[in-house]
Amino acid sequence: MSMPVAGERPAAVCCAPLGTGAIGEEEARATAEVFKALGDPHRVRIVSLLAATEDAVCVCDLTPALGISQPTVSHHLKKLLTAGLIVREQRGTWSYYSLDREAIERLAVIADLTEVAR
Amino acid sequence: MSMPVAGERPAAVCCAPLGTGAIGEEEARATAEVFKALGDPHRVRIVSLLAATEDAVCVCDLTPALGISQPTVSHHLKKLLTAGLIVREQRGTWSYYSLDREAIERLAVIADLTEVAR
């Protein structure tokens, strides 16, 4: 166990009422996990491609669009899948992926720090 | 056979960064750069701490709040600074950091895929 104190300091010297609205370590790690999933150009393009259509897209379409090898595409899709940003749907031999609209909406809320900050 | 048919969408939207069909590689890289800056728990906490107050916060307050060494804090601050998410202000010996509200707002717009995706 670590000791996430963080809010028990007098903060005497400088200023700053630190810790008044800050999130905990666990929440920070979960949030960073989602952002990290989007911290790659190819994954951003995948999300962009999935957001451009309402239908699901199969890997056979994503691979030539991204210009990278098929194992790498699967690797990125798994990252997004683990982060809960996309969903997988198997149709016979093909794997179809689509955006998890709800997750994206949560992401938008997370990113909107101005609301919390004001 | 696989046909790259997914990228032929009109995407009749007004001004959606991630939703307008296939975004370019350059734009994807720039977007991923911002997300990557937030893809670390400590940096998420820094942003959260800065968002919790309207005033600027100096490093001497951030370091004990995060529980990591001072060089590491400076490292993370530089990452956020390079990404354009925070701004630096020097007051004598102290360095004060604060959120770039405009950048956060842009981030929220980027992350808001629901509007275009729906």
Add this chain to the structure above:
DNA sequence: TTCTTGTATCGATGAACGTCGATGTAGCCG
């Protein structure tokens, strides 16, 4: 069954990242 196709996984490699101690630098005060 065997053959073929579409995906996921494995293994390896090179690059990028987070972390810290040591050091450098700039500003304040006695």
Add this chain to the structure above:
DNA sequence: CGGCTACATCGACGTTCATCGATACAAGAA
């Protein structure tokens, strides 16, 4: 001036990541 403080930079180490070729797996076709 010297000494101290707050922060940035450097150097190194261990970890994680993105990438690809090779391979395993699953499902349909012959």
